[in-house]
Amino acid sequence: MRRNICLEPRTAGTFLRWLSSFPCRPGPDGSLWKNKQQRSLKNKIRNTGKSRRLPCPAVLNHFDQQYSEELGDLWASARAVLLDPPSWQYGVMLNRFSSVTAITQILLSQGFSSMLPQTDVSELLHNSCYIHPHPLRFPSPTHRPGQLKQYYLLNAASLLPVLALQVRDGDKVLDLCSAPGGKAVAIMQSATPALLCCNEPDPHRRDWLAKTLESFLPPSLRSRVMVSAQDGRVIGQSEAGFYDKVLVDAPCSNDRSWLHSSDIHRGQQRLEDRAGLPELQTQLLRSAISAVRPGGVVVYSTCTLSSLENGAVVEAVLKDFPDAEVESLWGEIALPLSEYFAVISPPLGILVVPQPGKTWGPMFLSRIRSSS
Ligand SMILES: C[S@@+](CC[C@H](N)C(=O)[O-])C[C@H]1O[C@@H](n2cnc3c(N)ncnc32)[C@H](O)[C@@H]1O
Structure with missing residues (x-):
């Protein structure tokens, strides 16, 4: 079956520049992030972050008809975002059951900030959800045998149903x-x-x-x-x-x-x-x-x-x-x-x-x- 694939080098390049800008600091196990984790993360992005699919014309056409009627002018700008994956933002939800001090420092030093106001309902989540104003994608958390993952990557809007609950x-x-x-x-x-x-x-x-x-x-x-x-x-x-x-x-x-x-x-x-x-x-x-x-x-x-x-x-x-x-x-x-x-x-x-x-x-x- 034919697949429409086009190369998107921008994503990988931006990510690598961002990753290289991490300050050299000890990781949770005392090792230097710059030396160990960053090197393997760079290899990972080189292998996975290069290609990007074109939109499916049938789906786009269907959405155009339905959403221009339902959303009016708002659809044009929503459409532009949905069609431009490099513009997508990513949220980071820290895992309060793991050690997150080092990762929090990295997030803050890279310009991430806590998304949620401190209220009764979101008191715990307040300290655990970080977003960035720009489309920086934090690397996926690595699996370390015997250790809990430190964070979960998500579309920050996914947290809203949990807040509402x-x-x-x-x-x-x-x-x-x-x-x-x-x-x-x-x-x-x-x-x-x-x-x-x-x-x-x-x-x-x-x-x-x-x-x-x-x-x-x-x-x-x-x-x-x-x-x-x-x-x-x-x-x-x-x-x-x-x-x-x-x-x-x-x-x-x-x-x-x-x-x-x-x-x-x-x-x-x-x-x-x-x-x-x-x-x-x-x-x-x-x-x-x-x-x-x-x-x-x-x-x-x-x-x-x-x-x-x-x-x-x-x-x-x-x-x-x-x-x-x-x-x-x-x-x-x-x-x-x-x-x-x-x-x-x-x-x-x-x-x-x-x-x-x-x-x-x-x-x-x-x-x-x-x-x-
Ligand atoms: C939008 S996804 C859920 C995402 C998930 N809540 C999360 O945050 O990771 C919807 C899920 O509903 C499941 N599903 C489909 N039919 C279902 C059914 N009849 N009863 C319960 N779940 C169903 C799908 O397999 C899918 O995993």
């Missing part, structure tokens, strides 16, 4: 669609729940999830974290009313990666499958609301701009739960973080739209409180 120590939490586990790791950075059930029906993705949890959580916490393999649509029946908080980070059209589908057939297949997603998402959200106790909280999130997979899903589900309430996230999340994120307020939630200089997203989130 407001997990407190002692909560029973369900991460209904959990692999590869980024939000599960973030939940464990934000509080110490009594139970975090990470559910993922796809066996390969579940293996990936298990590895993520093992790489980031100490053995002492593992008794609180379990992995399950159910179809999320049935958990609302089998575990009705059991959880305090449920996160539905739903399977969705992942706009960023779909635009860069590896070939046109894959892109077209995704567009065909797209039509079935709102029904699956509606069933998952219904199941989640049934799985929380009276007064419990469900956060629904996707990484697409599509209103059919966002507000329309929430609206459909609310018809079955007329006493459940959608809570505003505008004052709590959108306004305090407007320095970093371009956020709009479509019906029933908030939507982070990638924009030049604020390339985070897409990310839709909605918080629903079940009736007490």
Whole structure:
């Protein structure tokens, strides 16, 4: 099958210059970063960072039609960002269960800063999430046998559903669609729940999830974290009313990666499958609301701009739960973080739209409180 590949030397060059500018300082094990870690990281970027795919015309055309209608002028600037991977920003979530003093110093010296204001809800996350105003990609964390990973790289907008979930120590939490586990790791950075059930029906993705949890959580916490393999649509029946908080980070059209589908057939297949997603998402959200106790909280999130997979899903589900309430996230999340994120307020939630200089997203989130 033919793949459209073009070389993108800019990414690799920028990264290498940035990496070379690290000051020479001792790593966590006392060795010099400049000598050991940097050398292997440079080799890694030489081998992996050179190629970049062109956008898939079928997906781009489809998005152009739908999103210019839904987002108006905002789509042109969002489109420009989505089509320009070298402009994408990356967030770094530190792992509070590992030793992070040295890595924090490196982040600060490179111009990264803590993203979250210090509030009750984000007190722990405040010290653990770093972003940079420019598109600098921190290298992937290395695996060191017997040691936890020090950080997780992510689109910083992925943290917003976790913030909205407001997990407190002692909560029973369900991460209904959990692999590869980024939000599960973030939940464990934000509080110490009594139970975090990470559910993922796809066996390969579940293996990936298990590895993520093992790489980031100490053995002492593992008794609180379990992995399950159910179809999320049935958990609302089998575990009705059991959880305090449920996160539905739903399977969705992942706009960023779909635009860069590896070939046109894959892109077209995704567009065909797209039509079935709102029904699956509606069933998952219904199941989640049934799985929380009276007064419990469900956060629904996707990484697409599509209103059919966002507000329309929430609206459909609310018809079955007329006493459940959608809570505003505008004052709590959108306004305090407007320095970093371009956020709009479509019906029933908030939507982070990638924009030049604020390339985070897409990310839709909605918080629903079940009736007490
Ligand atoms: C957007 S991803 C989740 C990302 C994850 N929350 C994270 O932050 O790393 C959606 C996940 O839902 C899973 N999924 C698909 N169908 C599902 C179902 N019926 N029940 C539960 N999960 C499902 C997919 O396999 C995929 O891993």
